[in-house]
Amino acid sequence: MTVHCRRAAAWAALVLLGSGCAAQQPSAAPGPGTGDPALLETGNRLALASPAIARLWPGFWSPRHGFILAQPHQAVLLVSERAPDSVYSPLPPRGVPRALRGRAYLARGEVPGLNSSRGFAFDLRVPVAGSRLTAVPLKENPAATIEFLVHEAFHAFQLDHFAPPAREDVAFDxxxxxxxxxxxxxxxxxxxxxxxxxxxxxxxxxxxxxxxxxxxxxxxxxxxxxxxxxxxxxxxxxxxxxxxxxxxxxxxxxxxxxxxxxxxxxxxxxxxxxxxxxxxxxxxxxxxxxxxxxxxxxxxxxxxxxxxxxxxxxxxxxxxxxxxxxxxxxxxxxxxxxxxxxx
Structure with a gap:
């Protein structure tokens, strides 16, 4: 068993709902608009906060960190420094907040295999252009969504950067x-x-x-x-x-x-x-x-x-x-x- 597989097995309890291994095939191409306003508002808030979030924990977040937000059954906003596969279309700069320009992409409808686009749980590590991003559905307000996304993204960070626990294989009492x-x-x-x-x-x-x-x-x-x-x-x-x-x-x-x-x-x-x-x-x-x-x-x-x-x-x-x-x-x-x- 490889080191990666052993680590993944040790941390299996972390990932109860989201798999992060979704294939990215949108149900429909995005239209000519700039995207869902709630997605853009939340994405902009997170992008603006990212330089400060990057100081929370060494190596966890970056000032221009990528992420995925979903308005279930309607649209998915992907923010990435790297252009994703053609399944997402770039949003035109006009009408897109400055912090997202040049790195905002949209897919309309549900993305098959992406739990967040169906409003179910989250996706811990979604492959996007050589990187892995966390995806969550929108919650009741931007702050709640950001809390949810960063919490789950931190679990993804833990899988790769936290030492596995030294625990005995004993049944829970x-x-x-x-x-x-x-x-x-x-x-x-x-x-x-x-x-x-x-x-x-x-x-x-x-x-x-x-x-x-x-x-x-x-x-x-x-x-x-x-x-x-x-x-x-x-x-x-x-x-x-x-x-x-x-x-x-x-x-x-x-x-x-x-x-x-x-x-x-x-x-x-x-x-x-x-x-x-x-x-x-x-x-x-x-x-x-x-x-x-x-x-x-x-x-x-x-x-x-x-x-x-x-x-x-x-x-x-x-x-x-x-x-x-x-x-x-x-x-x-x-x-x-x-x-x-x-x-």
Whole structure:
């Protein structure tokens, strides 16, 4: 098995819906117009934001990054520095935003094999003129679409540039993950991270030690397979979620405070997911993204280490180490504050 195939197998859990291997054959040639206004508006917003997005993570995005946006069943906008195959037609400069001129191409109707053009899921890596681009359908507004696209494009980047996880081939212990105490402690951790995002710098390490103490208690009773899955998914989904939310904030002119507020809202929102494994997955988007933000506030250079295989949890534990004998008492105090005793 080649290195590429081994890596693809290790990361198969990332690609649940989109294949990115679509053949590009449009159902009809584009007409003489300049394209769908919603596609052009979103594409222009992303193109204008791309120089700033390129600074999010070394090697991930470029100032003139290519992408594909779909208005399901109607049209597909492809933005690329390289001219695609003849299945897409170039849009004339007139009426096309300046940031897209000379690199905007359109196909009308559905593109067979392109999930996004049918409004289904996304396409992680679509071959286009020697490169691979991520495609997504439009969402409710440009910022939401940009968040979605950059999130999924970051997963494509991870497939090629993140070290595969060192995980044992052990069946997931659903009983351990379904334990009510495990779930209750995980919710306390989410609230503690939300609190950490809101406190001033001089209180941050104290709040984070409380978070780490509760997580240490939860992990002490959890099955190894559950811990490994959570650490892996937190590393992958948390970093992709943070990339997407940050890109959306850049595109609408917001700053870091907006990013923190979105992540804090995610952590503060109850998760109604009945399946224990999917609930674990739903939690880690917010916990991973929050830890990334907090590591930045602590002045930790963490991105290269995460890419090389470190977990968010290990990076935070190294930045804010618990003192010997501190974890049990601190966890108890945090839990008593989270669930006051009845008198």
């Amino acid at each position: 659903a009983r351990s993950a379904s334990d009510p105490w495990f779930a209750a402690l995980a919710e306390v951790e989410r609230r503690q991270l939300a609190r950490a995002l809101a406190v001033p710098r001089d209180s941050l390490e104290h709040v984070l030690r409380g978070y780490l103490a509760v997580r240490a208690r939860r992990y002490s009773a959890a099955a190894a397979s559950v811990r490994e899955e959570e650490l892996h998914l937190e590393r992958i989904e948390g970093s992709a979620y943070l990339a997407g939310v940050t890109a959306a904030a850049i595109s609408d002119g917001s700053g870091p405070d907006r990013v923190a507020a979105v992540v804090r809202d995610h952590l503060s929102t109850p998760l109604d997911v009945p399946d224990a494994r999917w609930l674990l997955r739903a939690r880690v988007y917010g916990t991973g993204a929050a830890i990334g933000i907090l590591l930045d506030r602590l002045g930790v250079e963490w991105k290269a280490r995460l890419q090389e295989g470190a977990t968010f949890h290990a990076l935070l534990a190294g930045a804010v180490p618990l003192r010997p004998g501190e974890a049990e008492d601190l966890a108890t105090r945090v839990l008593e504050e989270a669930v006051p005793r009845r008198r």
